[in-house]
Amino acid sequence: MKFIHAADIHLDSPLRGLERYEGAPTEEIRGATRRAFENLIQLAIDEEVAFVLLAGDLYDGDWKDYNTGLFFTRQMSQLQDAGVRVYVVAGNHDAASQITKTLRPPANVHVFATRAPETVLLEKLGVAIHGQGFPTRAVTEDLTRRYPLAVPDLFNIGLLHTSLDGRPGHEAYAPCSLDGLRSRGYQYWALGHVHHREVVAMDPWVVFPGNTQGRHARELGSKGCSLVTVEAGRVESVEHRALDVVRWSVCSVDVADAKTLDEVYDRMGPALAEAVGEAEGRLVAARLRLEGACPAHTSLRAAREQVTNECRSLAGMIGSGDLWIEKVVFDTRRAESEDAAIARDDALGGLLRSIRDLELDTARLSKLAEEVEDLGAKLPVDLRLGSDAFDPSRPEYIRECLEDVKALLLERLLSRGRAK
Numbered sequence: 001m002k003f004i005h006a007a008d009i010h011l012d013s014p015l016r017g018l019e020r021y022e023g024a025p026t027e028e029i030r031g032a033t034r035r036a037f038e039n040l041i042q043l044a045i046d047e048e049v050a051f052v053l054l055a056g057d058l059y060d061g062d063w064k065d066y067n068t069g070l071f072f073t074r075q076m077s078q079l080q081d082a083g084v085r086v087y088v089v090a091g092n093h094d095a096a097s098q099i100t101k102t103l104r105p106p107a108n109v110h111v112f113a114t115r116a117p118e119t120v121l122l123e124k125l126g127v128a129i130h131g132q133g134f135p136t137r138a139v140t141e142d143l144t145r146r147y148p149l150a151v152p153d154l155f156n157i158g159l160l161h162t163s164l165d166g167r168p169g170h171e172a173y174a175p176c177s178l179d180g181l182r183s184r185g186y187q188y189w190a191l192g193h194v195h196h197r198e199v200v201a202m203d204p205w206v207v208f209p210g211n212t213q214g215r216h217a218r219e220l221g222s223k224g225c226s227l228v229t230v231e232a233g234r235v236e237s238v239e240h241r242a243l244d245v246v247r248w249s250v251c252s253v254d255v256a257d258a259k260t261l262d263e264v265y266d267r268m269g270p271a272l273a274e275a276v277g278e279a280e281g282r283l284v285a286a287r288l289r290l291e292g293a294c295p296a297h298t299s300l301r302a303a304r305e306q307v308t309n310e311c312r313s314l315a316g317m318i319g320s321g322d323l324w325i326e327k328v329v330f331d332t333r334r335a336e337s338e339d340a341a342i343a344r345d346d347a348l349g350g351l352l353r354s355i356r357d358l359e360l361d362t363a364r365l366s367k368l369a370e371e372v373e374d375l376g377a378k379l380p381v382d383l384r385l386g387s388d389a390f391d392p393s394r395p396e397y398i399r400e401c402l403e404d405v406k407a408l409l410l411e412r413l414l415s416r417g418r419a420k
Helices: 026-030 032-046 067-081 178-182 261-278 297-302 304-319 336-342 347-356 362-377 395-419
Strands: 002-006 051-055 085-089 109-111 118-122 127-131 155-161 188-192 198-202 205-208 224-231 234-242 246-254 283-294 323-334
Touching: 002 032, 026 032, 026 283, 032 067, 032 224, 051 155, 051 188, 067 085, 085 127, 085 155, 178 198, 205 234, 246 261, 261 283, 261 297, 261 304, 261 323, 283 297, 297 304, 297 323, 304 323
Parallel strands: 002 051, 051 085, 085 109, 127 155, 155 188, 188 205, 246 283, 283 323
Antiparallel strands: 002 224, 118 127, 198 205, 224 234
16 A cells, blocks of 8 residues: 655745746746646556545645635546545644635545544555644644544554644644654654654654745755555555755855956856756756855955846856756855955055944944834835845844945955055
């Protein structure tokens, strides 16, 4: 017997703010959650699985309209035609309190109750599936305390949306412990909520399959589901199967000792080409990180917009449409030669040090934030939302602007110093 364990589909996740990036593959990225789900359906049919488990966050909150629900129904109908049943628990994003529009699920789909754990017996397969969905977005109690003990002589599966004992970057919803899971006597725990794939334990199997499609630069690498094979009531294998159509990647480029911007650009190619190769034909959304101490440091910071667009131009030549630079992170620092100039015992050295040491104390920072708050409120909504939101009143953004101004001044003064 084989079954698929998937979670955190986040169908039609809005991914706001992409429009502000010139050349961003907006439609490809926004449609990625649907295409990844279509890949899941095809995998279930090709592998002739007995059933599919969806461990929460099928949706990404309330539907904008009924198209999201209609899409899900069409996909389930394909599985119904193939004789595949589907078992679903609601997570925090698709809790009963979150979804106001509803459609009756197809006959092959069972959605577990939200008020108490429920058990479904698949007698012909010798399987018992136990599950409970989220009645509200924020479930803070341990739901597993009320899950029943294993049904004797059956292969028992626990279906649960949970943070387990806590995972970085995820809300502590439905917390529980590994010992608590083991106390139920199940052979497999199909978990959801954590977007990074993790095999927590193998006795019994406790698995987070990760989400089916990365949605931003914090959700890196291959995304998909777990294909589980069971023989004689024992788990024989748990295989990761990639489903994603857009692969998010962080490409770190060592630019140490680079003296010019052209030298920096020359070092980007191999890192970007490697990311494209690893994606196996998928669209790559890359965050490019420039690292190291280099003489080009101040030039890089002073020409951030130019450098970012040069990187995107280079990506277009390397990836032939399969590579997009989501962001360029400038994590370089001054080279020793620049530090020597700043340490000079003359007027230029004193001015350079004054610029380098310029900082904003808390009071001045707060005042600046207040002054630009009204400006920020007038910005388009899409600019102020998403993982890379633009908010000029944020203290960290103001500090970043200060660093750019300092870099620009230092670059101009140092270049004049070198010319003399």
